[in-house]
Amino acid sequence: MNLVYAAALAALMGCGLYMLLSRQVVRIILGIALISAAVNFVIFFAGRIGASVPPLIIEGETALGPDTANPLPQALVLTAIVIGFSLVAFAAALALKTYRETGTLDTRELGDAEALGSPYTKEASSK
Numbered sequence: 001m002n003l004v005y006a007a008a009l010a011a012l013m014g015c016g017l018y019m020l021l022s023r024q025v026v027r028i029i030l031g032i033a034l035i036s037a038a039v040n041f042v043i044f045f046a047g048r049i050g051a052s053v054p055p056l057i058i059e060g061e062t063a064l065g066p067d068t069a070n071p072l073p074q075a076l077v078l079t080a081i082v083i084g085f086s087l088v089a090f091a092a093a094l095a096l097k098t099y100r101e102t103g104t105l106d107t108r109e110l111g112d113a114e115a116l117g118s119p120y121t122k123e124a125s126s127k
Contacts, residue, residue, distance in 0.1 A: 005045055013038040025095045025105040029088060036084035040077045047073030 016034030019027045047070045055064055055071040064070075099105050102112075 029091045
């Protein structure tokens with residue numbers, strides 16, 4: 001079963017990487033979301049799937065039992081989901097602002113900053 005999970009995560013990560021290498025900003029944002037989901041699943045699956053005992057410390061004990069689920073990956077994934085969602089929301093807002101300003105989301109046509117030149121050269125600083 002772990003091989004099926006690994007293959008599914010590899011496919012998800014591959015699709016995200018393929019979209020990340022696109023020239024369209026919307027595809028790049030969706031690629032970031034797919035890669036974020038794949039990483040979240042890797043962390044979640046590392047915390048042992050299918051543990052039957054909840055992560056509770058029995059009265060009188062000082063540590064979790066050997067068969068309990070690990071709560072740390074679940075907490076990390078929950079935090080990563082919030083951070084990933086905020087990153088995608090910010091990137092979508094930035095893409096919307098870029099589209100309104102330039103009229104395109106194709107990265108080949110978004111070269112206005114490069115046309116200004118480097119701020120560290122003498123020609124740029126003398127203007």
